[in-house]
Amino acid sequence: MNETDMSGITRNADEFASFDAEPKMILTIDDEAVIRDSIEAYLEDCGYGVLQAENGRRGLEVFRSESPDLVLVDLRMPEIDGLDVLASVTRESPLTPVIVVSGTGVLHDAIEALRLGAWDFVTKPIQDMDVLHRAVGKALERAQQLHRRVRYREELERDVERRTHELLEANHRLNEQMRERERAEARLVESLREKEVLLKEIHHRVKNNLQIISSLLYLQSQHIRDEDALAIFTESRSRVKSMALVHEKLYQSQDLARIDYREYLENFVGYLMQTYHASTRTIALNLEVDDVYLPVDCAIPTSLIINELVTNALKYAWGNAASGTLSVGLVSNGSKVELWVRDDGQGLPKDFDWEQSETLGMQLVVNLVQQLRGDMNVSCDGGTSFTIRFGC
Template sequence: MRDHPASDPSVTLQKILAALQARLTGTALPPEEATRICREIQALTAAYTPEAERPIQTIEGLQCGVAVYQAVDEGRDFVFLGFNAAAERLDGLPRSQVLGRRLREVFPGVEQFGLLEVLQRVWRTGQPEDHPITHYQDERLLAWRENHVYRLPGGEVVAVYSDATRRRQAEESLSKYAALLQDLRDVVLLVRHRDGRLLEANDAALAAYGYTYDELLARTIFDLRPADGESLIRAQLDKARDNGVLFEAEHRRKDGSTFPVEISSHAVTVGGEVCLLSVVRDISQRRRMREQIETLAGSLQQERDVLNAIMENTDTHLAYLDAGFHFVHVNSAYVRGSGHRREELIGRHHFELFPDAENQAIFEKVRDTGEPIRFTEKPFAFPDQPERGTTWWDWTLIPVKDDRGRLQGLAFSLQDVTRRKLAEEVIKASLKEKETLLKEIHHRVKNNLQIISALLGLQSQNLRGTDAANVLRESQSRVKSIALVHERLYRSHDLASIRMQDYLLKLLQGLFHTYGAHNRGITLSADISGIELDIDTAMPLGLIVNEITSNALKHAFPEGREGQIAVALSRGESGGLCLAMRDDGVGIPEGMDFERSDTLGLQLVATLTRQLGGTLEVRHGGGTEISLTLPAEKNP
């Protein structure tokens, strides 16, 4: 084996190991160390015999894994001759379980890994090869490995390898982060701290500033912020290096235009250099929104001030409660009316301060149904203020909802109407007293008129059969008609009007009795329902009915003639009043003028008709029909 043709193995190995050490660990192998290792490998090669166990101390000092193989089965497989401590650590196997065993047996995934084929080529050709970072996997081991394979002068094959798992994972992570940074809509800049030079930028930065990649990296952070002084920028760079920083600034584009940005920056170390990783966000839209919000907030504040001014200058008690009935806001009128200080109200539960089961049920109903409710003159007694007695309130409770219809709170408005209520009760009592007094007056007037009527009746009896007796009887009837009005009034619940049906029926029945009409076969038909008139209309209308009915009973049915008298009182479509009186007797003479009549009764009818502003019409034929029409404005 010493005759194996090769160049100086010491030199060759020195070069190989120096290169491998530098590539695998990033640290160059000192020349004297490489020479020492080469000499030991040469000594191993010179001393090799198939029967002797080969010591492998040479490879123990290396930080990377080293495995020495002997080809078997004409190079179809390899047997481990050496396996250093670094290899034990990297592969998780003690060398006692590796040395002397076949490669396929120890690492069953070596073919798929591709290393077996490299070992075979190097063994055959003697030319070193690199097996780049490749993923190895079997049931025991999952890792990334980078191998460098060469052949020793004695024919052994050496694989020097390192674990590239962390590096591979880091590369993948860096690749993901790089892709992420490129996909970010925000600008990402890597800035060198000592001079502000831009070292890296993502695509968003190129789009934001309008520069090409090379143009942007030829600039500093000071070029992007010309409006800010260098001392300010330098202070911010230092602050970002020390603790990280978040601030707003103005950045300038390539075309000279500026835009507002928010910058988040913190320190990173790249190649031993302190740099700042800065995320720059365009806040133009945010600033516009902020300005709009500030404008809106100003408008809302103005509206709130106006609303507060209105609330504080009204006598209405106003309160806003949350959905749990806790006071959120109250105006000064509510504070005064409640008997509590404002700070005693805000945040407190309404029904802790003003317990009332009925009112609480009302509040719960409004909260649950979402429907407002209103009350007039609702009584309430303050439990903690008994000296106030019963108070009366007009109040409204309105649910306040958001734009989705969800309940936010309750608006509560109250008006203290206690004084009004007490004043109304005083007025009602006074009116009741006056009403009683007025009824008493009507009663006494009616009594006095009845006395006069009785006196006229007694006087007429002394003059029976004479014209004077008839005159007295007619006067008595008239007095009774007036007295009957006063009787209706003092018996009525309403002193302002008289139910004409009751009044006229009683008047007509009295006349029929006085003249013995029923015994003479004369009947009465009356249609007067639903009419109510005041005393100023009812009394003259009653006198008119009295005179016309008395005249018919005296003259329309002579010598035992039977017949009927019909009386109807109704309202026309225009609201006017129509009195129609008809009899089927002998009829009054043609051409009779009530104004020029020589009888007091007919003259009285004409006079009262004028007083009422009405018109009188007389029709003949089959008896007599007299119609009195009153315009609407003359009869309430």
């Protein structure tokens, strides 16, 4: 069981509370009654509750009905052998420790058991029961740590999701306020011809407000030592930066209705490369951008999409590789705009379904593509490629 790989493991609060409760319940599966009885007697003297099963089939029935905290299993049993039991338990409950207690002397069996997820291997006959006691105690302690880590991660993800939602809501309110103020100012500038000055001030203030949010996230991240939490703050900060830079470019532009997206993209992708330390590796950047001007209502969701896809590539595409190539493009094709983000990294997992992904970043991308009334294509031929087409 890889202690750091807990993706896809979810448990509710009652299950965590149940695991922390005493005493722990242990299921021993062995076709020899004498061995089962001796293990039960010893473990009960150590303060554990013990369940017995005489074969693999019965063992799985007891496991599914009683949900023990730890499983001891022999490899050689009738009906269903120990390796099949181990595979089923690990698949159905990855955080339940399984210790193989077997008399087999075949090295291949021990290796296969560990490959299938066994937490430890104790050889029969057990000359010293303290060996079993130590293995059980160590496995239960490790399982408890994993349960707590999963619980902490889930609580952290919920908190980050809530905070990110608040940021998006705040941005929505800011945009709504901006549009209302633009309408009010338009009525004034009909006679005063001050429309440009007033709109520039709006973008300047929105940019400043978003910059304040970004600075607060940065200051808070300086006090965080947990790498997962720090990564979440960095991701949130880059999302805010993507929106702030749109307003900064509009503030600097002569045309206050549209943004020069070529200049924006060059600046923003460079910022992401610096933020995620691409300079520590040889990551070649290929930018192919037409002279495209996007209205603010298209520029902000487009920028958030680019942030999520480029960030994901810089973090995960190349693993520990020292070099790679990242390509970002945005071209105008008649009434449509085509955006792509491609890398030559290790690609997505074969079973990855971006339409059903539960990650916050991919959910944001899917929702923003829908907001743009666009369509997205994902391919994994020689890396990963996201291509999005929309009209603005």
